[in-house]
Amino acid sequence: MARSHTPHRTLLALILLGLMEIAFLSLGNWQLDRAAQRESIKAAIDTGRSTPPLRLQSDTAAKHLVPWRPAIAHGVWLHKFTVLLENRNYQGRPGYWVATPLLIDQGANTAVLVLRGWLPRPMRPNEALADVPAPAGEQTINGELLERVPRLFELWSWSDKGATELPATLPDPAKPLPKLQNLDLSDYGRATGLTLVPAVLAEQAVGAGPSGATSKPGQLLQEWPEPSLDADKNRGYALQWFGFATIAAGAWLVIAWRALRRKNQSKTL
Structure with a gap:
């Protein structure tokens, strides 16, 4: 009877989990970079609007x-x-x-x-x-x-x-x-x-808020879009990706440990 766990399947699983680990970590770091960019934009906006x-x-x-x-x-x-x-x-x-x-x-x-x-x-x-x-x-x-x-x-x-x-x-x-x-x-x-x-x-109309909103008759509408500054959302996504990376790393260690244990058991038979 053939064994359910062959070295080739184990190796393939370890490779896939390793690639998943790299991908999840990369996506988590990318979300952290996006959060840093949004914080930088917010700082630039605050600096500009506070300037005379x-x-x-x-x-x-x-x-x-x-x-x-x-x-x-x-x-x-x-x-x-x-x-x-x-x-x-x-x-x-x-x-x-x-x-x-x-x-x-x-x-x-x-x-x-x-x-x-x-x-x-x-x-x-x-x-x-x-x-x-x-x-x-x-x-x-x-x-x-x-x-x-x-x-x-x-x-x-x-x-x-x-x-x-x-x-x-x-x-x-x-x-x-x-x-x-x-x-x-x-x-x-x-x-x-x-x-x-x-x-x-x-x-912007005189006295308007940061978006410049105004809608006086005969005038163009002046309400300019604001950049998305929700850095916390990116940090939340990063936490999710790092969680997936942790799961992938745990699965990799379990499979590697079981493969090593089977190998040691086969040597003692």
């Missing part, structure tokens, strides 16, 4: 452009360079973020790109896009600084890049209001010919 407001000028040094720092810009809108950022949903509703440069120094041709707010996307047949507010004259804009325009992953970026590509020159008569998925500041500067402040200003 910055008045943006054409000669503002880059070291002062701290992400999440309150900032004020004074200038005139360059509506001809407005673009719409696609797939920016609000409470499950599809829509766009409106991005327009604010010229803060005409002599130096310097502007800051402003995320002005959210605009709903037409969903019904023959429904037109709502008009983008286009106030004239000098404006004072309050908001928070961002390092860049928040990016979204483009599933079609390898096969159909032109679908959301920024026109080479703005304004583009063929696309008076370009729609694109992501916007890079350097590309936008080349297309517009503007000297851009190396940061983005997410506009």
Whole structure:
């Protein structure tokens, strides 16, 4: 009668359990890294929001452009360079973020790109896009600084890049209001010919909370998504993975001990 535990099966079980142990430990460490990243983001947000407001000028040094720092810009809108950022949903509703440069120094041709707010996307047949507010004259804009325009992953970026590509020159008569998925500041500067402040200003209504929420009639909705900062959830997941690793390690030791005991017993027969 053949023995139920063969050396090959035992070896295979030990290898599989060893691989599982490595995988579980790696996943646990990855969750701890994610927790550390979220804590770092939270610290950056707290540091930025506790910094005194910055008045943006054409000669503002880059070291002062701290992400999440309150900032004020004074200038005139360059509506001809407005673009719409696609797939920016609000409470499950599809829509766009409106991005327009604010010229803060005409002599130096310097502007800051402003995320002005959210605009709903037409969903019904023959429904037109709502008009983008286009106030004239000098404006004072309050908001928070961002390092860049928040990016979204483009599933079609390898096969159909032109679908959301920024026109080479703005304004583009063929696309008076370009729609694109992501916007890079350097590309936008080349297309517009503007000297851009190396940061983005997410506009907020005066007196609004950190999210900048406002819904006044005739204005764009300004409620910007906050990064996920729940590091405790990642630590909980890490604890689960380390628990699985402990179980795998225990099973490995049991199987190895039994195999060694069988080997010793066979030598004494």
